[in-house]
Amino acid sequence: xxxxxxxxxxxxxxxxxxxxxxxxxxxxxxxxxxxxxxxxxxxxxxxxxxxxxxxxxxxxxxxxxxxxxxxxxxxxxxxxxxxxxxxxxxxxxxxxxxxxxxxxxxxxxxxxxxxxxxxxxxxxxxxxxxxxxxxxxxxxxxxxxxxxxxxxxxxxxxxxxxxxxxxxxxxxxxxxxxxxxxxxxxxxxxxxxxxxxxxxxxxxxxxxxxxxxxxxxxxxxxxxxxxxxxxxxxxxxxxx
Ligand SMILES: [Ca+2]
Numbered sequence: 001x002x003x004x005x006x007x008x009x010x011x012x013x014x015x016x017x018x019x020x021x022x023x024x025x026x027x028x029x030x031x032x033x034x035x036x037x038x039x040x041x042x043x044x045x046x047x048x049x050x051x052x053x054x055x056x057x058x059x060x061x062x063x064x065x066x067x068x069x070x071x072x073x074x075x076x077x078x079x080x081x082x083x084x085x086x087x088x089x090x091x092x093x094x095x096x097x098x099x100x101x102x103x104x105x106x107x108x109x110x111x112x113x114x115x116x117x118x119x120x121x122x123x124x125x126x127x128x129x130x131x132x133x134x135x136x137x138x139x140x141x142x143x144x145x146x147x148x149x150x151x152x153x154x155x156x157x158x159x160x161x162x163x164x165x166x167x168x169x170x171x172x173x174x175x176x177x178x179x180x181x182x183x184x185x186x187x188x189x190x191x192x193x194x195x196x197x198x199x200x201x202x203x204x205x206x207x208x209x210x211x212x213x214x215x216x217x218x219x220x221x222x223x224x225x226x227x228x229x230x231x232x233x234x235x236x237x238x239x240x
Contacts, residue, residue: 011031013028013031016028018231031171058200059204063106065081066104067194068103069098077093079092079197080197081199082198088124088130088197089127092197102194103179104179107176109213111173111209112206113203117199119164122137134161139184144169152175155167174206180199210225210230218230
């Protein structure tokens, strides 16, 4: 492993290596930009079986969410993080028609490092029920906060209407909250609305934490530990 090339720079990613077992090794590369090429090199590549690349897991899945208002309590915020994005015409979160300042908030249980946000918009089909409702998200705003309420990332939508918004947020450490606002009224409607089919956030626990609930790495680890196994990065600290 492991030259990774961006349009401007080549990174060598070999220092954070975890030998999972006799057949699997994981490399972590803290890259802050879009990658265009990945080159693997090494003596053992003639025995290579499979290669996987990952930008992290969906850390938004079934996390705590809330919205500023509810549309008759039948489209709760939780429908935006239920893991389902295959019926966006009918299953989504939805703020009230009477809410002049709608917002949607995702709270992580612990600090996360995130690299990408994907929003599946409501609508997109031909049914009268959802026809044109995708326009309601146009012009939305999104902010990512840390535990001190500092803004780590801010986005203002200026694109044409999208059914899926892919937002590269670089590599944000210490993210604890994502807030989505909508101040713009859709054409022909009297109030702005936020309706989300699914919100996905890709990343993992901050360095020094592991497992799905982000437990702290063992005090015996001199640096970080493996995100899935808790295995120390490099050699554990020798105990006296
Ligand atoms: Ca959903």
